[in-house]
Amino acid sequence: MPIATYCLVALDCPDPEALAAFYAAVLGGEVKNDGEDWYDLYAPGGHRISFQRAPGLTPPEWPRGDRNSQQLHLDFDVQDIDAAEQQVLSLGATPLDLDDQGGERGFRVYADPAGHPFCLCRA
Structure with missing residues (x-):
């Protein structure tokens, strides 16, 4: 239980x-x-x-773990990662790590307007 x-x-x-x-x-x-x-x-x-x-x-510093580590992050599945990226950037997200290694990694990392990390993940 x-x-x-x-x-x-x-x-x-x-x-x-x-x-x-x-x-x-x-x-x-x-x-x-x-x-x-x-x-x-x-x-x-x-x-x-x-x-x-x-x-x-003080927002976390991604991906550093020595000071203000990310503590938590949110993952969001998307159908079209390129289109979703443009949309979150237009809303005020900041790119942190966009190297999805040619699609092999399957996700990209951003910070929301308050500095919390979140990922867009290929569905």
Whole structure:
């Protein structure tokens, strides 16, 4: 018997409303807020990502592990990685590692506007 039931992933960020909007543009779904310091994205498929205000957040430095390691990252499957890349970049993502080794690696790494790493993965 499990001890708990999965609820959500919460990301610290300086502007939770803006980061929730970024991920809503990437994934779809509905953003709801519970005050100015906490926003939830209810994404299709029943998944929930929350965004919590953290003033002075120092974003992780990918791929370094000696200081401010990535701590966690999100993976998103996409049908057309080139088209998806252009879309996330236009939304404010920053490229971190785009060398997918000619498609052999199957993913590319970006940072969201608050600096959290995420990957676009070939479905």
